[in-house]
Amino acid sequence: MKQDWENSSSVYSQKHQTFYRWILYPVIMFILLLGLFLTFAKKEVVIRTSAKITANANKLEVPIDTKIIENQLVENKEVQKGEKLVTFDVQSLQLQKAPLETENNQIINEKKAAQCLIDSLNTDSNQFQEPDPFGYENQLKSILSENTVNQLEIEQKKLTNQKEKEAYQKTSSQLAKQLDSYKNQMTEWEQVRTAWQKQQNLQGFPTEIMTEYQAWQTQIKEISEEQKEQTKAAITVQINERITQIKSTIEQLENEQVKLVEPISIEPEIQKQTETYIQVKEQAITATKQKIKELSSTENKNKQTIQLLNEQIQQAVIKAPITGKIHLNDEVKGLTEIPKGTVIAEIYPALNKQKQLFTAYIPSSEITRIKTNMPVHLKLDKKGVKTEILNGKLTEIAETSTPTEKGDFYLIKGIISIPKNLDLRYGITGELSLVIGKKTYLQQIQDWIFNK
Secondary structure, X not given: OHHHXXXXXXXXXXHHHHHHHHHHHHHHHHHHHHHHHHHHOEEEEEEEEEEEEOOOOEEEEOOOOOOEEEEXXXXXXXXXXXXXEEEEOOHHHHHHHHHHHHHHHHHHHHHHHHHHHHHHHHHXXXXXXXXXXXXXXXXXXXXXXXXXXXXXXXXXXXXXXXXXXXXXXXXXXXXXXXXXXXXXXXXXXHHHHHHHHHOOOOOOOOHHHHHHHHHHHHHHHHOOHHHHHHHHHHHHHHHHHHHHHXXXXXXXXXXXXXHOOOOOOOHHHHHHHHHHHHHHHHHHHHHHHHHHHHHHHHHHHHHHHHHHHHHHHHOOEEEOOOOEEEEEOHHHOOOOOOOOOOEEEEEEEOOOOOEEEEEEEEEHHHHHHOOOOOEEEEEEOOOOOOOEEEEEEEEEEOOOOEEEOOEEEEEEEEXXXXXXXXXXXXOOXXXXXXXXXXXXXXXXXXXXXXXX
């Protein structure tokens, strides 16, 4: 009876429905959670390349071609910034500099004396205030003495010529004034003639002309019509005669003006008398300027040599530019005379316990996707031990690419943070991931499906 009850359809249906619920509901919940995870969970999109832990090693080069007299360079020695490492012999440099400085001091004094000669010649006066051992003052006295004699002769001739010019200018001015006056009169009488012919009134003329013209007008009014034309004609003739008389006077004055001869200038004669002095002075100035130029050239050459020697003397001691460890150049180890520019050692800075520099190369096809300050991850594989992932940021991107057999690559640099217990060495390499963005897992699946 009990077995029949269990095999009945209603009991069978209830048992199977309970089984479906235990299977279906978890599957639905899993799908929902998976959909939410794919939609909202994000994964970093990165560009991968290899990177290396690096440092800016400072090279120590021989600064001057002299002998080493003190050498504190020792392989792997730890040095502090500013510590004295190598000292060179500068005695020979000091011996070279001393005579150059003495020569330059003498050149400076001679240039002052030469310039004083030029200034004195330009002002025609002796401006030397101190004894001149170079002979420039004696040269000046000789030139000024000759100039004094010439100046006395020139002043006398100028005085005579000035009087002649004043007389000429006075006569010329009088003739010019007379000509202007008569020309104005002729212009006025020509205007009077025109007005008389048209029987017009006059205005703005001199009183003498106005009075005479009004008298003519009164005369015309008082006579008969038959006599008016004759009187008009007679007055016109009278006006023409006056104009002719004025023209004649103008011609006479112009002839006198032409005959007036301006006194011959004595400037050519004065120039001839002073030419010798000016020529001597100019020659002396030119020669002195050339001498100053030559002295300045020698002085500048000496200064450059002295400056070079001073720089070499200052460079005679090599000090540690940074705090770090010394690595010697085995090729010159133990030598005391080494050619200038030769690298004798390198100083590597101590590893920073908090941050360290790395370098890497990026293909030119990927360079547009990266930018400075973007986050990076450097994975260091310890070969069976725990893998270390160091975080940091990109700090520098090269402006130009470097061509290689595999294509063009850009050098990039950045800084990573170092854990306290991590032991690093320069030159360690690892995989660098440059984070260019983030995408959800659903977006990445879509990109994979559509080959994006």
